[in-house]
Amino acid sequence: MMIETQPLEPLDRAALPARVAALAKEGWRLVQICCSCRDAYEVTYSFDREGRFLNLRIGFSKEDPALPSITESYFGAFAYENEMQDLFGLRLDGLKLNFHGNFYRLAKKNPFLDPPAAGSPGASPAASPSAPSAEGAPRAAPDPRPT
Amino acid sequence: MSRRTIIPFGPQHPVLPEPIHLDLVMEDEKVVEAIPSIGFIHRGLEKMAEKKDFQEMAYIAERICGICSFIHSMGYCQAIEAVLRLEIPRRAEFLRVIWGEMSRIHSHLLWLGLTADAFGFESLFMHTWRLREKLLDLIEETSGGRVIFGVCKVGGVRRDVDAEALDRLLAALADLEADCREIAAVFARDASVQRRLSGIGVLPKEEALRLGAVGPTLRGSGVPSDSRRLGYAAYDALDWAPVTEEAGDCRARCLVRMREIAQSFDLIRQAVAKIPEGPVSAKVVGAPRGEYFARLEQPRGEVVYYVKGNGTKHLERFRVRTPTFANLPPLLKILQGCELPDVPIIVLTIDPCISCAER
Amino acid sequence: MAHLTISKLLAKSAAKKPATRRYPAEKRTPPKGARGRVTMKQLETCVFCGVCGKKCPTRAIAVKRAEKTWEIDRLKCILCGECVEVCPKDSLTMEEEHAAAFVAKRIESHVQRPQPAPPDPP
Numbered sequence: 001m002m003i004e005t006q007p008l009e010p011l012d013r014a015a016l017p018a019r020v021a022a023l024a025k026e027g028w029r030l031v032q033i034c035c036s037c038r039d040a041y042e043v044t045y046s047f048d049r050e051g052r053f054l055n056l057r058i059g060f061s062k063e064d065p066a067l068p069s070i071t072e073s074y075f076g077a078f079a080y081e082n083e084m085q086d087l088f089g090l091r092l093d094g095l096k097l098n099f100h101g102n103f104y105r106l107a108k109k110n111p112f113l114d115p116p117a118a119g120s121p122g123a124s125p126a127a128s129p130s131a132p133s134a135e136g137a138p139r140a141a142p143d144p145r146p147t
Numbered sequence: 148m149s150r151r152t153i154i155p156f157g158p159q160h161p162v163l164p165e166p167i168h169l170d171l172v173m174e175d176e177k178v179v180e181a182i183p184s185i186g187f188i189h190r191g192l193e194k195m196a197e198k199k200d201f202q203e204m205a206y207i208a209e210r211i212c213g214i215c216s217f218i219h220s221m222g223y224c225q226a227i228e229a230v231l232r233l234e235i236p237r238r239a240e241f242l243r244v245i246w247g248e249m250s251r252i253h254s255h256l257l258w259l260g261l262t263a264d265a266f267g268f269e270s271l272f273m274h275t276w277r278l279r280e281k282l283l284d285l286i287e288e289t290s291g292g293r294v295i296f297g298v299c300k301v302g303g304v305r306r307d308v309d310a311e312a313l314d315r316l317l318a319a320l321a322d323l324e325a326d327c328r329e330i331a332a333v334f335a336r337d338a339s340v341q342r343r344l345s346g347i348g349v350l351p352k353e354e355a356l357r358l359g360a361v362g363p364t365l366r367g368s369g370v371p372s373d374s375r376r377l378g379y380a381a382y383d384a385l386d387w388a389p390v391t392e393e394a395g396d397c398r399a400r401c402l403v404r405m406r407e408i409a410q411s412f413d414l415i416r417q418a419v420a421k422i423p424e425g426p427v428s429a430k431v432v433g434a435p436r437g438e439y440f441a442r443l444e445q446p447r448g449e450v451v452y453y454v455k456g457n458g459t460k461h462l463e464r465f466r467v468r469t470p471t472f473a474n475l476p477p478l479l480k481i482l483q484g485c486e487l488p489d490v491p492i493i494v495l496t497i498d499p500c501i502s503c504a505e506r
Numbered sequence: 507m508a509h510l511t512i513s514k515l516l517a518k519s520a521a522k523k524p525a526t527r528r529y530p531a532e533k534r535t536p537p538k539g540a541r542g543r544v545t546m547k548q549l550e551t552c553v554f555c556g557v558c559g560k561k562c563p564t565r566a567i568a569v570k571r572a573e574k575t576w577e578i579d580r581l582k583c584i585l586c587g588e589c590v591e592v593c594p595k596d597s598l599t600m601e602e603e604h605a606a607a608f609v610a611k612r613i614e615s616h617v618q619r620p621q622p623a624p625p626d627p628p
C-alpha cells in the first residue's frame with residue numbers, strides 16, 4: 001500500500017499571500033483548496049511539485065469568516081475561492097473573478113456551514129430533491145397497489 | 148476598435164453535452180474573454196458523507212461521475228484505507244488497475260467520439276462508439292455493471308476475476324486494440340481532422356502549469372505529470388511512462404488521449420501477466436480517524452480525494468477535487484483570442500465533465 | 507496529411523453485417539455475472555431478519571417481520587448486490603436480465619403464506 005507523506009504547514013491568515021507567492025515563484029502547482037468548518041474554519045491549500053505534496057493550513061474562528069485571496073499568484077484559485085464563498089459563507093478579499101455568491105446556484109445559502117442535526121430532514125444538503133432527506137427513516141406508506 | 152458584444156454559450160448547446168454556460172465577450176468573430184458560470188447541477192454529495200456510513204459512501208463516490216465511475220470509487224476507497232492504515236490484498240490492487248485502465252479506455256473512446264461529432268465527422272464518431280460498446284460489454288462481463296462497475300469497496304474489491312476470464316479478457320482486448328489502431332490512424336493522419344485541430348487553442352507549458360491544468364490538458368502541453376507515477380495500487384509494479392505531446396494545441400491533447408488508449412491496453416496486459424493469486428479483500432475494522440489526500444489519475448486528469456474522519460462511521464469532511472474543476476481556469480485562458488467557431492472544439496478538448504466538477 | 511483515411515474502415519464495415527441488433531426481434535443476452543435485478547428466489551426460506559434491508563445502501567428493501575412481507579422499491583435499488591451477499595438464508599438472487607421499465611412507481615411486495623410445517627427456526 002502506498003501512503004504519501006503529506007506535510008502540513010500551519011500558517012497564519014495574514015502570512016498566506018506572501019507564502020503562496022513564494023511557492024508560485026518556486027514553481028509549485030496549486031492542487032486544490034479545501035475548506036471545512038465544524039467549530040472553526042479550517043482551510044487547506046495543497047501544492048504539488050514533481051510529485052511532492054505540500055499542504056498549508058489556516059484556521060480561524062467562525063466569527064470572522066474572511067480570507068485573503070490568492071488569485072494574485074494563482075489565477076486558477078478563483079474557482080476554489082468562489083466555491084468556498086458560496087458553500088461556506090467566507091469573504092474572500094481581493095478575489096479577481098468574483099461571482100458574489102452566484103458561482104453555484106443553490107437552494108439554500110451556505111449549505112455546508114452547519115453540520116446536519118442527525119436525522120433531521122431539513123438539514124439535507126442544498127435541499128435538492130435528489131438528496132434523500134430522511135436517511136434511514138422508515139419508508140413512506142407502501143403503494144396501495146401491491147403487485 | 149470594434150464594438151464588443153456578448154454571446155451566451157450553453158448550458159444547452161448542440162455540441163456541448165455539459166451544463167456549463169460561457170459568456171463570450173466578442174470583438175467581431177474573436178473571443179476576447181470568456182466568463183464561465185456553472186452550478187446548474189450542484190448536488191452536494193460532499194455533504195452527504197456526514198450522514199452516510201463511510202462504507203456505503205463508496206457507492207455514492209462511484210456515482211459522482213458516470214464516466215470515470217470506477218476510479219472515483221477507487222479514489223474514495225484509497226483515501227479511507229490510508230486513514231485506516233488498512234493493507235489491502237495485492238490481487239485487489241491489480242484488479243483495480245485492470246478495471247481502472249478499462250475505464251480510461253472507455254472514457255477516452257467516448258471523448259474521441261464526441262470530438263469527432265463536434266467537428267462533424269459523423270462516421271468516425273459512430274465507429275469510435277462502436278468500439279466503446281465492445282469495451283462496455285467486457286466491463287460488464289468482468290464487473291457485472293456496464294458503466295457503474297460497483298466492484299470497489301473499502302478493503303479491496305467485491306469480486307474476483309478468475310484466470311480463465313482474464314485470458315478471455317486479454318483475447319477480446321487484443322481484437323479491440325487492433326480496431327482502435329484503425330481509428331487512431333484516422334485521428335492522427337486525416338487531413339480534415341488536422342485542419343480542424345492543429346494550431347487551435349494553444350496552451351503553452353508555463354501557462355498550463357501556472358493555471359493548474361491537469362491530465363491530458365497538461366500533458367498535451369509537454370509536462371510529464373501523471374499521478375499514477377506516485378505508484379498507488381499496482382502502478383509501482385508496472386513499466387510505463389507518462390504520454391506527452393509538445394504542441395499544446397487541440398491536436399496535441401487529442402493525440403495524448405489516443406496514445407493513452409494504447410498505453411492502457413499495454414498496462415492491462417502487464418497487470419494480467421503479473422497478477423498474484425490470493426484474496427481480494429481485507430476485513431475493515433474500526434472507523435476512520437485522521438485525514439488524508441488521495442491523489443489518482445483519472446481519464447481527465449488528477450483527482451484529489453480528501454477525507455477527514457473523527458472515529459465515527461460518518462466522515463467529518465469529504466471533499467473531491469475533480470479534474471474538470473482544475474481545468475476550468477486553463478480553459479478560460481485558451482478561449483481568449485480564439486475564433487467563435489473554434490469555441491466548441493476547444494471546450495471539448497479539455498474533456499469537460501461538469502457533472503463531476505460540481506459533485 | 508492524408509485524405510479519406512477512413513474509407514478503408516468504411517468499406518470493411520459495409521461488407522460486414524451491422525454492428526447493431528434489430529432490437530425487438532433480436533435481444534441481447536446479458537453476460538454471466540451481470541447485475542440485472544434482485545429477486546426473491548425462495549420466499550419460503552426467508553426468515554425476515556431484515557439484514558438485507560439494513561445493509562442496502564439506498565434502503566430500497568423493507569422487511570416487515572410481523573406481516574412476513576419482503577418489499578423492494580426497484581426505482582431505489584442501485585443493483586449493488588449487497589443484499590444478495592448478506593442474506594443468511596440465501597433467499598435472494600441477482601438475475602442477469604434487467605427488470606422491465608415501469609410506467610408507474612410501485613413497490614414489489616412478497617408475503618409469506620403460513621406454512622404447514624414451519625421452516626427451520628431462526
Ligand code: SF4
Pocket residue numbers: 551552553554555556557558559569576592593594595596597598
Ligand atoms: S436477509 Fe435474507 S432472510 Fe433476512 S430478511 Fe432479507 S431475504 Fe429474508
Ligand code: SF4
Pocket residue numbers: 544558561562563564565566567578582583584585586587588589590
Ligand atoms: S442490490 Fe443493493 S441497492 Fe438493490 S436492493 Fe440490494 S442492497 Fe439495495
